[in-house]
Amino acid sequence: MKFLRYGPRGNERPGLLDADGKIRDLSGLIGDLGGEVLGNLGRFADIDISTLPVVEGSPRIGACVAGTRKFMGIGLNYADHAAESGMAVPEEPVLFMKATSAICGPDDPIIIPRGSEKTDWEVELGVVIGKHAKYVSEEAALDHVAGYCVVNDVSERAFQTERGGQWVKGKSCDNFGQIGPWLVTPDEAGDPQELGLWLCVNGEKVQNGSTRTMVFGVAHLISYLSRFMTLEPGDIISTGTPPGVGLGMTPPRYLKPGDRVELGVDGLGIQRQVCIADV
Numbered sequence: 001m002k003f004l005r006y007g008p009r010g011n012e013r014p015g016l017l018d019a020d021g022k023i024r025d026l027s028g029l030i031g032d033l034g035g036e037v038l039g040n041l042g043r044f045a046d047i048d049i050s051t052l053p054v055v056e057g058s059p060r061i062g063a064c065v066a067g068t069r070k071f072m073g074i075g076l077n078y079a080d081h082a083a084e085s086g087m088a089v090p091e092e093p094v095l096f097m098k099a100t101s102a103i104c105g106p107d108d109p110i111i112i113p114r115g116s117e118k119t120d121w122e123v124e125l126g127v128v129i130g131k132h133a134k135y136v137s138e139e140a141a142l143d144h145v146a147g148y149c150v151v152n153d154v155s156e157r158a159f160q161t162e163r164g165g166q167w168v169k170g171k172s173c174d175n176f177g178q179i180g181p182w183l184v185t186p187d188e189a190g191d192p193q194e195l196g197l198w199l200c201v202n203g204e205k206v207q208n209g210s211t212r213t214m215v216f217g218v219a220h221l222i223s224y225l226s227r228f229m230t231l232e233p234g235d236i237i238s239t240g241t242p243p244g245v246g247l248g249m250t251p252p253r254y255l256k257p258g259d260r261v262e263l264g265v266d267g268l269g270i271q272r273q274v275c276i277a278d279v
Contacts, residue, residue, distance in 0.1 A: 001016055001041065001044060001185045001188060002016060002017040002182040002183070002184050002185075002269075003015070003016050003017075003026075003041065003064060003147070003182060003183040003184075003185075004016065004017060004023065004061060004062075004064050004180060004181055004182050004183065005032070005033055005061070005062040005063065005064055005065075005066065005180075006060065006061055006062060007059055007060065007062065008060065009060070009062065009105070009108075012032070012062035012063075012066070013025060013026075013027045013032075014026040014027055014030055014031075014032050014033045014066075015027075015055060016044065016052075017182060018049050018050075018052075019049075022054050022055070023054070023055035023059070024052035024053065024054060024055070025052060025054075025055055026044075026052065028052075028053075029044075032066040033064065033065055033066055033183065034065060034066030034067035034068075034233070034234045035066075035067055035233050035234060036233055037233075038129070038130040038131075038147075038234060039130045039146065039233055041130070041146060041185055042185070060105060060107070060108075061106055061180060061181045062104075062105040063103050063104060063105055063106075063177075063178075064106075064128075064149050064179055064180035064181065065146075065149070065179065065183055065234055065236065067234045068100050068103060068236050069100070069232055069234060069235060070097065070100075070229070070231070070232070070235040070236070071097060071099070071100050071102070071103060071177060071235075071236050071238070072097060072098075072235065072236065072237045072238065073095070073096045073153060073167075073237075073238045073240075074093050074094065074095065074216070074221060074237065074238065075090070075096055075167065075240065076089065076090050076094050076215070076240065077093065077094075077214050077215050077216055077221075077239060077240025077241075078209065078213055078214060078215065078240055078241065078242045078243065079215055080209075080242065080243040081240070081241055081242055081245065081248070082215075083243075084243050084244075085245075085247060085248060089215060090215070092224070093216050093220075093221055093224050093225075095225070095228075096167040096168060096171060097168055097171075097172075098153070098168070098171045098172050098176065098177050099168070099171075099172035101172070101174065102154075102173060102174065102175065102176040102177035103177045103179055103236075104174075104175045104177065104178055104179070105178065105179070105180060106150065106178050106179065106180040106181040106269070106270075106271035106273075107178075107181075107271060107272050108175055108273065109175060109274050109275065109276045110152075110154055110175060110176075110178075110255060110259075110261060110275045110276070111173065111174050111175040111276055111277075111278050112255060112257060112275055112276065112277050112278060113156060113159075113174075113278050114277075114278050116156050116158070116173075117254065118156055118157035118158045118159075118247075118254045119154065119155070119156050119157075119255045119275075120154070120156070120157055120245050120246040120247055120254055121152060121154060121155075121201065121206075121207075121245060121246065121261055121263070122152065122153040122154070122155055122199075122241035122245055123151075123152060123197050123199040123207050123241060123242070123264075123265070124151040124153050124197070124238045124240060124241050125148060125151070125192065125195060125197060125211055125238075125239045125265055125268075126148060126149040126150065126151035126179060126236050126237070126238050126239070127145055127148060127192070127221070127236070127237040127239060128146045128147050128148070128149060128183055128234070128235070128236055129145065129146060129222075129231045129232060129234065129235040129236075129237070130144060130145055130146025130147070130233055131143070131144045131146075131233065132144075132230060132231065132232055132233070133222060133225075133226040133230065133231040134230040134231070135226055135227060136223055136226045137223060138219045138220055138223040139219075141219040141220075141223045142186065142192075142218065142219050142222070144222060145186055145218075145222070146183065146185070146233065147183040147184050147185045147186060148183075148184050148186070148192060148195075149180055149181075149182065149183050149184065149236075149265075149268055149269075150178075150179075150180065150181070150197075150263065150265045150268050150270070150271055151177065151178065151179055151236070151238045152178040152199075152261070152263055152271060152273070153171065153238050153241060154171075154173070154175070154176040154177070154178070155170050155171055155176070156169075156170040156176075157170060157247050157252075157254070178271050178273060179236065180269065181270070181271065182269045184267060184268050184269075188267070189267055189268065190267065192211060192218040193212050193214065193217050193218065194210070194211065194212055195211045195265050195267070195268070196208075196209070196210050196211075196265070196266045197209055197210070197242060197264070197265045197266070198263065198264060199244065199261065199262070199263035200261070200262045200263070201253075201255070201259060201260070201261055202259055202260055203260075203262075206244045206245075206246075206249075207244030207245070207263075208242070208244065209241075209242025209243065210242070211239070213242065214239065214240060215240075218237075218239060221237055221239060222237065225237065255275045257275050257276055257277045258274070258275060259274075260272070260273070260274055260275070261273045261275065
């Protein structure tokens with residue numbers, strides 16, 4: 001199933017996508033797509049979707065999960081991306097956090113911060129946790145997944161690597177975390193290690209990879225993270241990006257106001273963003 005949230009920012013309502021591509025409102029059944037609701041999404045499979053109200057028009061689509069407390073990123077998780085970044089393939093997952101205030105809808109603009117000259121793109125597979133995970137085995141890790149989504153892990157490279165090496169500074173600016181459009185349940189998404197992902201800038205495809213080339217797979221990442229922190233429903237793990245980021249180009253290429261970015265992951269939907277300058 002494909003779940004989503006729609007409406008004005010800060011006032012989104014829960015919904016799902018029916019077989020005809022129409023949005024059906026879920027607010028009569030749940031308050032939002034967050035917290036403990038995420039651990040029992042399977043119950044909606046027994047509902048007659050045709051009885052749910054149709055959402056008319058073309059509302060704004062928000063981030064597909066509410067109440068995220070941890071937005072975790074995995075660095076250098078594709079060997080060829082590590083190479084283009086001039087860094088070694090890590091022996092253990094490289095962990096960083098993005099501020100949850102960076103989270104926004106899939107088509108909300110990329111806001112280029114004041115003073116930025118190196119705002120970059122990163123298409124990634126997002127994993128949304130549905131059940132508490134602490135010291136879970138790799139074999140049981142995927143049982144804790146509510147679903148998967150598209151993430152644009154927007155990054156300001158100068159903030160990230162040239163000012164003390166603190167990645168969180170370059171990862172947490174406003175609207176640096178487009179999430180969605182859909183939260184796709186594991187039964188529909190399929191094997192998370194067999195998904196293609198791509199990104200275009202101004203119509204030019206610059207990233208075109210597959211999750212099968214991850215250094216550390218989704219199950220390993222969940223198990224690994226759960227050794228150091230309890231993963232809670234609504235937490236997001238952004239699992240790394242394939243090659244083709246602006247940093248790795250010769251010469252490097254970065255986003256500027258007016259640029260258009262389009263990205264997607266097989267079966268999880270497409271994001272479309274326009275770049276604007278912060279005011």
